[in-house]
Amino acid sequence: MKGDKNVDVQALKDIANKLRIDSIVATNASKSGHPTSCASMAEIMSVLFFHTMRYKISAPRDPSADRFILSKGHAAPILYAAWAEAGLFPVEELKNLRKIDNDLEGHPTPRLNFVDVGTGSLGQGLAVAAGMAYVGKYFDQAPYRVYCLVGDGEAAEGSIWESLHFASHYKLDNLVVIFDVNRLGQSEPTSLQHHVEVYDARLKSFGFHSLVVDGHDVTELVKAFDEAATVTGKPTALVAKTFKGKGFPGIEDLENWHGKALGADGEKIIKHLQSQIKNNTISLKPKAPLAEAPRVHIGDITLSSPPAYKQGEQVATRLAYGTALKKIADTNLRVIALDGDTKNSTFSDKLRNAYPERYIECFIAEQNLVGVATGAACRDRTVAFVSTFAAFFTRTFDQIRMGAISQSNINLAGSHCGVSIGEDGPSQMGLEDLALFRAVPTATVFYPSDAVSTERAVELAANTKGICYIRTSRPNTSMLYPNDEVFKVGQLTLFQSALFNMYFGLLAFCGQPSGTAPDCAMMFSLGINARVLDPFTIKPLDEAAVLANARACGGRIVVVEDHYQAGGIGEAVLSAVALQRDVVVKHIYVTEVPRSGPPAALLDKYGLSAPHIAAAAKAVLKA
Missing domain, CATH: 3.40.50.970 (Thiamin diphosphate (ThDP)-binding fold, Pyr/PP domains)
Structure with a gap:
C-alpha cells in the first residue's frame, strides 16, 4: 500500500487524530461521554468516512448511499465528529454535545439527519445492518454497502451471534462488520480481551470472510476494506485489534476511564495529538454513490379485495x-x-x-x-x-x-x-x-x-x-361485522347485536334499558340490558366514546380481557375514566399463571366465560 497514489495515508492518519481531538473537545464541553471508546476507533472512522464509504454530504439518508451503523452507540462523539469534519455541519457545533436543546445526544438517535436508527442498547446494531443489507442485495439490488461497527464488549450479547448467523445464511456480501477489539469493557476487561484469534475463528465458523487487522494502521484498514468489496457469497468481518484511549498518553489501555471526560488531562492530550498532525486541512472528500437505488412508493396501501366472509362463518x-x-x-x-x-x-x-x-x-x-x-x-x-x-x-x-x-x-x-x-x-x-x-x-x-x-x-x-x-x-x-364496515384508528364500535367472541377484550357498559342499548342475551341472560363495545384499538383508545357510553349507562362498566391485569384494556379504560365521578369499573382478567386445558374450560376457570361476565354485570349494578 505504501506509495499507492490513490491513498493519502498521512491524510487519513491526520483525520483520525482530528477525530480524537474533536471527541475530547465535545466530551469535555459536556463534562461527560466516552472519549476513550472513541479513540480506539479513530482510524477505522477515518478510513470509512474519507476513503471507503460512498455517500452524499448533501443528503445523508440518500437511498443510494452506503450505510453506517454504530452499534456501540456510546462512541457517538466520534460519529458526530466524522460528519462534521466531512462538512455536514460546523465542527464548533460539537461543543453542544448532550445539551438539552441540541440533537447531538449522548447516544445517536434519528433526530439527526445522518442517523438511521438509535443505538446504545448494546447488541442491536448488527441486526439492523443485516436488515439494510438484505434489502440492498435482494430488494433494491443496488450496489450500496452496509458497514456496522461493533464493540468487543457487546459481542457477548447473544443477539450479535443471531445476526451473524442470519447474515451468513443469506450470503450478505454487501455487509461488513467491524469488531473494535479494544480489550476493555465498562468495569473490567472483556472476557476475550485481545484474543483476536478467537474472534477470527468464531467468525470463520459462522461463514464470514474474516480478516484480523491492526485497527490503528490505516494502510491495513484500507487494504482490508478494499478486499471486502471484492468478496462474493459471504459477508466480511474485520477483527480490529485496538486500544482504548489510543493516543492518550497516561490513559491508553488503562482501566477506569470508561465513560469519563478527560477534564484537565484533555488539554495536554490535545496538544500531543496536534503535534502528530502534519496537515490540519482536510482535503479528502467522500465518494459519490455508484448508482441510484430504485425509487419506491410505500404509501396509500390497500387490500386488493375487501373482506368477503359469510355471517355465521x-x-x-x-x-x-x-x-x-x-x-x-x-x-x-x-x-x-x-x-x-x-x-x-x-x-x-x-x-x-x-x-x-x-x-x-x-x-x-x-x-x-x-x-x-x-x-x-x-x-x-x-x-x-x-x-x-x-x-x-x-x-x-x-x-x-x-x-x-x-x-x-x-x-x-x-x-x-x-x-x-x-x-x-x-x-x-x-x-x-x-x-x-x-x-x-x-x-x-x-x-x-x-x-x-x-x-x-x-x-x-x-x-x-x-x-x-x-x-x-x-x-x-x-363474524361480528359486515364486510363493508368502516374502521378507524382510535374509534370503537357499539355492537347492535348479542353476538360477540369470548376470546376478545370487550367493554360492556351495563345500565338501565335505553333506546340504544341492545339486548345482549348471550352475555346478560338475566334480564340486564347493556351496551357492548369493541375498542378495536387499545392504543389509542376511543376515550370520548368510553365516557359517553359510560354516562349513558349510569356510570357502570365491565371490562373483560384475556390478559393479565397490569397494562391491558382494563387499565386503559380506568385511565380514561379516572377523573370522572360516579363511574364504577369491574375488571375481569386472568388472575394467575394459567394451566393447560381446553380453551372453553380455561376461559371458564379464569372467569372469562359468559356466566362470570353476567355475574360481574349484576354485581356492578349493585355497586
Whole structure:
C-alpha cells in the first residue's frame, strides 16, 4: 500500500487524530461521554468516512448511499465528529454535545439527519445492518454497502451471534462488520480481551470472510476494506485489534476511564495529538454513490379485495391476518413479511406462498427478527410486517423499545394470545403483550375481534406511522361485522347485536334499558340490558366514546380481557375514566399463571366465560 497514489495515508492518519481531538473537545464541553471508546476507533472512522464509504454530504439518508451503523452507540462523539469534519455541519457545533436543546445526544438517535436508527442498547446494531443489507442485495439490488461497527464488549450479547448467523445464511456480501477489539469493557476487561484469534475463528465458523487487522494502521484498514468489496457469497468481518484511549498518553489501555471526560488531562492530550498532525486541512472528500437505488412508493396501501366472509362463518383472526397480508402485498411490491419459524401458525405463509421473494425467514431468533425488520424499514425501503407468537415478543422488548427511539415504522403481529389457545399452556400464552406495547410511546395497538376487523387492521397498520401491533387469536371465532364496515384508528364500535367472541377484550357498559342499548342475551341472560363495545384499538383508545357510553349507562362498566391485569384494556379504560365521578369499573382478567386445558374450560376457570361476565354485570349494578 505504501506509495499507492490513490491513498493519502498521512491524510487519513491526520483525520483520525482530528477525530480524537474533536471527541475530547465535545466530551469535555459536556463534562461527560466516552472519549476513550472513541479513540480506539479513530482510524477505522477515518478510513470509512474519507476513503471507503460512498455517500452524499448533501443528503445523508440518500437511498443510494452506503450505510453506517454504530452499534456501540456510546462512541457517538466520534460519529458526530466524522460528519462534521466531512462538512455536514460546523465542527464548533460539537461543543453542544448532550445539551438539552441540541440533537447531538449522548447516544445517536434519528433526530439527526445522518442517523438511521438509535443505538446504545448494546447488541442491536448488527441486526439492523443485516436488515439494510438484505434489502440492498435482494430488494433494491443496488450496489450500496452496509458497514456496522461493533464493540468487543457487546459481542457477548447473544443477539450479535443471531445476526451473524442470519447474515451468513443469506450470503450478505454487501455487509461488513467491524469488531473494535479494544480489550476493555465498562468495569473490567472483556472476557476475550485481545484474543483476536478467537474472534477470527468464531467468525470463520459462522461463514464470514474474516480478516484480523491492526485497527490503528490505516494502510491495513484500507487494504482490508478494499478486499471486502471484492468478496462474493459471504459477508466480511474485520477483527480490529485496538486500544482504548489510543493516543492518550497516561490513559491508553488503562482501566477506569470508561465513560469519563478527560477534564484537565484533555488539554495536554490535545496538544500531543496536534503535534502528530502534519496537515490540519482536510482535503479528502467522500465518494459519490455508484448508482441510484430504485425509487419506491410505500404509501396509500390497500387490500386488493375487501373482506368477503359469510355471517355465521367462523375464522381465526390469525388466519385473517395472513389473508390480509397477502392482499396488501398484491397492491404494493414493497410489502414484506418476516417470521421466526411460526409462519404456518401466524399464517404469514400466505404472503410467502404468493411472493416467496418478499418473505424473510428469520428462524427462532426473535431479537434478530425485530432488528432485521427495523433495518429493512429504514430509509422507507419496505413496509415490514413481523409475526410470531405474542408471548415471544416479550423477549424482543428492548428491540421494540429501541425501534420507537429509532422512529421506526414496523408492524408486529402477535398470535396465540391469552388462555384461549388452550392445551399448549402458559409458556405459549401471550398475557403480557398489551402491557408491553401500550408502554411504547410510538405504538398503535390493534385488537381486532373478528376476521373483518383483522383485515382492516392490517390495512390501517400498513399506513400508520410508528410501531403497530396487531393482537390475533388462535381459535376460530364468529363474524361480528359486515364486510363493508368502516374502521378507524382510535374509534370503537357499539355492537347492535348479542353476538360477540369470548376470546376478545370487550367493554360492556351495563345500565338501565335505553333506546340504544341492545339486548345482549348471550352475555346478560338475566334480564340486564347493556351496551357492548369493541375498542378495536387499545392504543389509542376511543376515550370520548368510553365516557359517553359510560354516562349513558349510569356510570357502570365491565371490562373483560384475556390478559393479565397490569397494562391491558382494563387499565386503559380506568385511565380514561379516572377523573370522572360516579363511574364504577369491574375488571375481569386472568388472575394467575394459567394451566393447560381446553380453551372453553380455561376461559371458564379464569372467569372469562359468559356466566362470570353476567355475574360481574349484576354485581356492578349493585355497586
